[in-house]
Amino acid sequence: MLEIADIVTAYGKIEALKGVSLKVEPGKITCLLGPNGAGKTTLMMTVAGILKPRRGSVRFEGRELASAAPRRIVESGIALVPENRLVFPNMTVAENLAAGAFTRSDSAGIAEDIARVYARFPRLQERSSQAAGTLSGGEQQMLAVARALMVRPKLLLMDEPSVGLAPLVVEEIFRIIRDLNRDGTTIFLVEQNAHMALQVAHYFYLLELGKVTFSGAPGQIAEDEVIQRAYLGSKK
Amino acid sequence: MRQLRRDASTSRGAKAPRFGRHDGSVWGKLARTSVGAGAMIQFLQSLVDGLMIGSAYALLALGFTLIFGVLRRLNLAYGSSILVGAFAGAAVFAQWKLGGWAVAAATLAAAVVAGIYVERLCFWAMRKGAAIASMVSSFAVWMQLEELLALLFPERTLSFPAVVERSVFVLGPFQFRTEYVAMFALAALLMAGLEWTMRATRFGLAVRAVTEHPEAARAMGVPVARIAFWAFVVASAIGGAAAYLMAAAEEQVTLHSGMQLTFTGLVAMMIGGIGSLRGAVLGGLMLGVVETLAQAHLGASGRELAAFGLLFLLLVLRPGGLLAQDFAARDAAALRRV
Numbered sequence A: 001m002l003e004i005a006d007i008v009t010a011y012g013k014i015e016a017l018k019g020v021s022l023k024v025e026p027g028k029i030t031c032l033l034g035p036n037g038a039g040k041t042t043l044m045m046t047v048a049g050i051l052k053p054r055r056g057s058v059r060f061e062g063r064e065l066a067s068a069a070p071r072r073i074v075e076s077g078i079a080l081v082p083e084n085r086l087v088f089p090n091m092t093v094a095e096n097l098a099a100g101a102f103t104r105s106d107s108a109g110i111a112e113d114i115a116r117v118y119a120r121f122p123r124l125q126e127r128s129s130q131a132a133g134t135l136s137g138g139e140q141q142m143l144a145v146a147r148a149l150m151v152r153p154k155l156l157l158m159d160e161p162s163v164g165l166a167p168l169v170v171e172e173i174f175r176i177i178r179d180l181n182r183d184g185t186t187i188f189l190v191e192q193n194a195h196m197a198l199q200v201a202h203y204f205y206l207l208e209l210g211k212v213t214f215s216g217a218p219g220q221i222a223e224d225e226v227i228q229r230a231y232l233g234s235k236k
Numbered sequence B: 001m002r003q004l005r006r007d008a009s010t011s012r013g014a015k016a017p018r019f020g021r022h023d024g025s026v027w028g029k030l031a032r033t034s035v036g037a038g039a040m041i042q043f044l045q046s047l048v049d050g051l052m053i054g055s056a057y058a059l060l061a062l063g064f065t066l067i068f069g070v071l072r073r074l075n076l077a078y079g080s081s082i083l084v085g086a087f088a089g090a091a092v093f094a095q096w097k098l099g100g101w102a103v104a105a106a107t108l109a110a111a112v113v114a115g116i117y118v119e120r121l122c123f124w125a126m127r128k129g130a131a132i133a134s135m136v137s138s139f140a141v142w143m144q145l146e147e148l149l150a151l152l153f154p155e156r157t158l159s160f161p162a163v164v165e166r167s168v169f170v171l172g173p174f175q176f177r178t179e180y181v182a183m184f185a186l187a188a189l190l191m192a193g194l195e196w197t198m199r200a201t202r203f204g205l206a207v208r209a210v211t212e213h214p215e216a217a218r219a220m221g222v223p224v225a226r227i228a229f230w231a232f233v234v235a236s237a238i239g240g241a242a243a244y245l246m247a248a249a250e251e252q253v254t255l256h257s258g259m260q261l262t263f264t265g266l267v268a269m270m271i272g273g274i275g276s277l278r279g280a281v282l283g284g285l286m287l288g289v290v291e292t293l294a295q296a297h298l299g300a301s302g303r304e305l306a307a308f309g310l311l312f313l314l315l316v317l318r319p320g321g322l323l324a325q326d327f328a329a330r331d332a333a334a335l336r337r338v
Helices: A040-047 A070-075 A093-100 A107-120 A122-126 A137-149 A167-182 A194-200 A223-232 B002-010 B026-033 B035-071 B078-096 B100-124 B131-152 B178-200 B202-212 B214-219 B224-250 B257-272 B277-298 B300-317 B327-337
Strands: A002-011 A014-024 A029-033 A055-060 A078-081 A155-159 A186-191 A203-208 A211-216 B157-159 B168-171 B174-177 B252-254
Touching: A002 A040, A014 A029, A014 A040, A014 A211, A029 A040, A029 A167, A029 A194, A029 A223, A040 A078, A040 A155, A040 A186, A070 A078, A070 B214, A078 A137, A093 A107, A093 A137, A093 B202, A107 A122, A107 A137, A122 A137, A137 A155, A137 A167, A167 A186, A167 A194, A186 A194, A194 A223, A203 A223, A211 A223, B035 B078, B035 B174, B035 B178, B035 B202, B035 B224, B035 B257, B035 B277, B078 B100, B078 B131, B078 B157, B078 B224, B078 B252, B078 B257, B100 B131, B100 B224, B131 B257, B174 B178, B178 B202, B178 B224, B178 B277, B202 B214, B202 B224, B214 B224, B224 B252, B224 B257, B257 B277, B257 B300, B277 B300
Parallel strands: A029 A186, A029 A203, A078 A155, A155 A186
Antiparallel strands: A002 A014, A002 A055, A203 A211, B157 B252, B168 B174
């Protein structure tokens, strides 16, 4: 579904991604693990079109999207749940959802989708006219997911959805991820929490210092080793 | 603008003996019976005058904060670009003796054109993250536009048509000047229109989203550069409207009011809280009131002393302004609640 080939993305002279290639299969949860500074968020931002790669290709359902405008990427069916959630704090929950549907102009369809995400997240409906900044961390994460769902994405990019959340809330977020996947959304997940991620992932990649160093199904290598490498990098 | 404020002080107290303490009305008698009541009425009169002048300041601050919110950059050429508008309006008035709508349209149109010039030169052309370069180049454009106006209008002060005929009417113990009432009413109408635009339209939604989290807005397909451009256009139009109302109230426009417009807008924005539209309105009204009170009690030199004193005090006590947009603190609070 998503094929990333030999992507190089740089900040000035520093290459954060040094030729990354990976695949996300349709209907699956694919996870990207790796220590801080490995380039995980850079890869997500590159796929979402916010960062322009220096070279390489990002193909989605056969179409080349590397260096495409974010709007085109959103319209082709990819939505990003950004790191740290980035909900719009002074806007209400309902306005956040409306902003998520910015690229759409079919107001009937938008209203229908708002009803759909409220059915999935009843707590957001209860707080629909509340400013997003007053929500709890878990609720903000739900809102960030709901906002991304407003474009009916085929592929959902999730950048560290568990960061800064209490263990119980993390479990809830992962339950949501599993539910979304069961309902047909392909998920590409970046995580620090390797333990939780390996429980939901169908396939995972390890990214270290801008390069993919391992890929496989969970269980193919010992979880201990994955966790060791995901948090600390490889022992050399 | 100096002229405007001087007029404000002459409209009350001893220089207008027909009203207030010396007239024969009930309020006048009350004012005579106790010095305290007289002082109270004078204070309230200053409050009323201040709110009216402050409504124009609020418009200036709104324009400033709209640009700052979307671009996170300071536009120092703001005052001079809207002054271009006011001079264009004055030129139309001088040339064809047109008043009212024609002058207003010319003022707004020229302010928008000058605003677009500033946006293309100082903001669009600058690289991302080059906030200092934008600020410095906007300073250069400020000087450039003022010199251009000095060249085109060697007389430097032009007369401007009034919105309504100047007169004073009395309501209870207070005097209202028609040109201020017109200014206040039109400014309030504009603010309501802006509020509606920001709440109820797709454009307003996009502007607010870009102001709060540009990266997130971009990820959702909001064309950030285009939204910034249109926000600049709207801010220039609001600034043009403020310049029109202020020039119409004092029936003239002078070259050095460019700096006044910039500083007034900047101070009002900072008092209210950078990036907050409601803060801009609050800051503008507050600045108007404080200036008018200071003018009444301390004279002309006290006015600016009070304005900058207020700014200083607020920056020490609440560095982000009255309605500060403290996202970081709020995020931390949200994390604690989990």
